[in-house]
Amino acid sequence: MTADVVILTIREGRLAVLLVQRGEEPFRGRWALPGGFVGPSEDxxxxxxxxxxxxxxxxxxxxxxxxxxxYGAPGRDPRTRVVSVAHLGLVADLPAPVGGRGTTSARFWAVEDLEAEVAPWLAFDHEAILADGVERARAKLEYTPLATTFVPPTFTLSELRHVYEAVWGTPVHAANFRRKVLSIEGFVLPVGRTASPGPEGARQPDLYQAGPARLLHPALLRPRPEQARVMGEPETGEL
Amino acid sequence: MTADVVILTIREGRLAVLLVQRGEEPFRGRWALPGGFVGPSEDxxxxxxxxxxxxxxxxxxxxxxxxxxxYGAPGRDPRTRVVSVAHLGLVADLPAPVGGRGTTSARFWAVEDLEAEVAPWLAFDHEAILADGVERARAKLEYTPLATTFVPPTFTLSELRHVYEAVWGTPVHAANFRRKVLSIEGFVLPVGRTASPGPEGARQPDLYQAGPARLLHPALLRPRPEQARVMGEPETGEL
DNA sequence: GCAAAAGTGTTCTATGTACACCCATGT
DNA sequence: ACATGGGTGTACATAGAACACTTTTGC
Incomplete structure (x- = not known):
C-alpha cells in the first residue's frame, strides 16, 4: 500500500505538476508522481x-x-500487487524540489506540455491519476476558496484570476470576475493598496488576503464548452 | 484490505441503506455496512x-x-490494520436481502432513522462512511441521471421527483421539476401513457424511461439552506 | 499625451421560483 | 359534481455575460 501525491502549482502562469524521475526498476528513468509506502501504524x-x-x-x-x-487494478505494478491511495496537493509557487531516495531528479512539468505528444510517458497508471487530480482541482476552484493556496498570502485580484485561467485553461472576464469574487462572502479580505509590484506603468491594484470562508456561495462556475445550438444554423458535423 | 459498500435505495418513499448485523467479533451484534476482503488478484x-x-x-x-x-485510520479496526475502500451503490427497491457469512441478519434502514438518537451504533467508522455516501448521492443527483437507478425501468415524473425528495430530504416544486427534467437533453425519454398505476381517481401520468445522457446540462440543483440575511432583520442566534 | 491595467456602471439575457389555472380520471 | 393528482402558462426576481467607460500610473 502506497500513498502517491499529485502536487500542483502555478509556474510562469501555467498549471504545473511535480514529477520525479525514477532511479529504480520498474520504470527506471521514467517520470512518476512522488510517493511512498504507508507505514504500519500511519494514517x-x-x-x-x-x-x-x-x-x-x-x-x-x-x-x-x-x-x-x-487505484488498485491488479496489473498496475508489474511485479507485485500494490494499491495506491492517491492524494491531491495544492501549493504556491516555490523553489525547485530535490526529490527523494530512489529518484534521480525532480522538477515541475507544465500540465499542458504533458498532454502534448512529445510528453514523457509516465510510470504505472500515473497518467490517469494526474488526469483525475487536474479535474478535481478544476472542479474545486468552483466552489471552494482553494485558488488562494496557489498565490502568496497577499495578492491582487488579477493574480487570483490568473490562477483560475491557468487551472481551467480558459480566459476569464476580468470585470465580472472581480465583482463575483467580491460578492462572495468571506472569500477575500481587502488589506489596502500597499505595494506596487507591477513595473509596467499601470495603476496599482488593490491587495487582498484569503478570507475565512470554506465554501463559495454562490459558486464561481467555469465557462462550460458552449454546446448551445443556434436556431437556423445547421449542425456542423460531429455527434 | 477490504471493500465496503454503502447500498442505497428508496423504500416506502424514504432513503434507506442496507446494513448487516455482525455475528463475529469485533462489534458482534452491531450493525455494519456489508463488505469483504479484496482478493489477491481482484480489482x-x-x-x-x-x-x-x-x-x-x-x-x-x-x-x-x-x-x-x-478509510485507513490506524485504529479503525481494534485488532489489526485494515484499510477499507468504500464504494457507493444505488439500486432500485427490491426484496429483503439475505446477508452473507458471518452475519446474523440483513435489512434496510431508513437513513433518517439512523440519524435519530435511538439509532443503533454502527460498527467501526461506518457511521462516517455512510454520511459520506449519502452526501455523495445527494450531490450526484444534481448533475447526473443517477436518480433513474432508483426507479423501475419505466416511471412517471412524480416517481422520479419522489426520489429527489427522499434523497435530498426536501420538498421539490412539482411543476418546475417537470419543466427542468424535460428540458435536460437525454435525461428521460417519453414512452407513452400505457399504464395507470394510481388507483386513486386521478389523471393517468405520462411514462418515461432513462435517456442516454451521462451528465445533466443544465444541472438540477437542490434547494440550498437559504442563509440570505434580510436587511433590517436582526440575526436570530446561532452562528 | 498615450498606453496599460484596475476598477465601475449599465444593459441584456438566461435561469430559477412562485402562483394561477386547465386537464383527465375515479368515486 | 367534485376531489385528486397531472400538466401548462405566465409573471416576477435573481444571477450571469457583454460592453462601454472612468481612474491611476509609468513612460
Missing part, C-alpha cells in the same frame, strides 16, 4: 503529508492536501 | 460488485456502483 493522509514535505518542505496551513482516489 | 471495483451481488443479487446495468473513498 493515509499522514503518509501523504510526509511525501509532500519530503519533496517540497511544505507543511499544513501552507499547503492543501486531500485524498483523491484509490 | 477493487470487482470486489465491491461481488459484495453487492452477494447481498442483493444485482449485477451491472441493473445497479450503479462507484468508488467512494478509502
Amino acid at each position: 493515509l493522509e499522514e503518509a501523504a503529508w510526509r511525501v509532500l514535505a519530503r519533496e517540497t518542505g511544505l507543511r499544513p496551513k501552507v499547503a492543501h492536501l486531500e485524498q483523491l482516489r484509490t | 477493487l471495483e470487482e470486489a465491491a460488485w461481488r459484495v453487492l451481488a452477494r447481498e442483493t443479487g444485482l449485477r451491472p446495468k441493473v445497479a450503479h456502483l462507484e468508488q467512494l473513498r478509502t
